[in-house]
Amino acid sequence: MPTPDTVRGAGSSSELSLVPDVLAVEARKRALRRDVRRTRRAVSAPDAAAVDAAVAHVLLDCPLLAGARRVAAYTSLPGEPGTRTALAELRRRDVEVLLPVLLPDGDLDWELRPAGPTHGPLGVHAVASADLVVVPALAVDTAGRRLGQGGGSYDRALRRVPARVPVVAVVHDEELLDAAVSPLPALPHDRLVRAVVTPTRWLWLAT
Numbered sequence: 001m002p003t004p005d006t007v008r009g010a011g012s013s014s015e016l017s018l019v020p021d022v023l024a025v026e027a028r029k030r031a032l033r034r035d036v037r038r039t040r041r042a043v044s045a046p047d048a049a050a051v052d053a054a055v056a057h058v059l060l061d062c063p064l065l066a067g068a069r070r071v072a073a074y075t076s077l078p079g080e081p082g083t084r085t086a087l088a089e090l091r092r093r094d095v096e097v098l099l100p101v102l103l104p105d106g107d108l109d110w111e112l113r114p115a116g117p118t119h120g121p122l123g124v125h126a127v128a129s130a131d132l133v134v135v136p137a138l139a140v141d142t143a144g145r146r147l148g149q150g151g152g153s154y155d156r157a158l159r160r161v162p163a164r165v166p167v168v169a170v171v172h173d174e175e176l177l178d179a180a181v182s183p184l185p186a187l188p189h190d191r192l193v194r195a196v197v198t199p200t201r202w203l204w205l206a207t
């Protein structure tokens with residue numbers, strides 16, 4: 001699959017000439033984030049509650065979760081497809097849930113819910129102990145590219161996740177883009193996600 005938006009990283013012989021490309025990719029990411037945030041602000045409270053329930057239904061029914069004992073996830077923020085029902089159901093099923101704690105440098109520490117024998121943050125590498133990692137995104141394309149909030153937090157966290165552990169992003173249906181038609185802009189540091197969950201379906205991505 002062509003990836004015209006993927007820019008080669010440091011070490012390339014034409015590194016300097018790529019700087020404007022990097023700036024252009026970052027500008028395209030910013031514009032896309034602005035568009036998605038604007039659309040997300042328009043979601044009504046009743047719709048958000050229905051989406052929260054629908055996400056739980058899709059996520060908990062999908063084979064990604066089968067057998068998982070520890071899941072890294074997140075508590076949804078306003079506008080994001082809700083994760084509250086799914087988190088409550090995971091706890092009801094006695095699945096351990098790791099939740100992110102944003103560090104001052106943008107990296108992510110992790111807390112266990114319910115708390116384990118040791119309370120408090122477990123360290124940035126705790127995400128490696130999950131059987132499944134559920135990540136927020138503003139958009140995802142079918143090649144697995146993910147557009148996040150722009151802090152680079154999950155790019156760092158996902159580097160620590162073993163390759164065998166599936167990473168699944170949660171987006172609204174219209175935020176899942178066809179990579180052949182509208183590929184998301186991406187840079188070398190961007191980590192791909194393996195699957196996506198929307199309020200209506202889940203699917204593996206071409207990674």
Ligand SMILES: Nc1nc2c(c(=O)[nH]1)N(C=O)[C@@H](CNc1ccc(C(=O)N[C@@H](CCC(=O)O)C(=O)O)cc1)CN2
Pocket residue numbers: 037074075076077080100101102108136137148149150151152153154
């Ligand atoms: N639910 C959730 N938790 C998360 C993330 C996330 O994207 N979603 N993160 C992902 O890394 C980390 C926290 N980073 C975040 C960074 C920015 C925003 C945010 O709400 N940004 C504003 C826009 C700010 C701006 O314009 O610059 C917004 O969305 O309106 C949220 C989380 C860890 N926890």
Ligand SMILES: Nc1ncnc2c1ncn2[C@@H]1O[C@H](COP(=O)(O)OP(=O)(O)OP(=O)(O)O)[C@@H](O)[C@H]1O
Pocket residue numbers: 029146147148149150151152153154155156189190
């Ligand atoms: N491994 C890393 N270490 C330090 N900084 C990084 C790392 N990966 C990415 N960054 C930086 O984070 C910034 C934002 O990256 P990017 O636009 O990909 O964020 P994002 O994936 O959309 O956000 P998030 O993961 O927080 O939701 C970039 O300036 C990038 O250089």
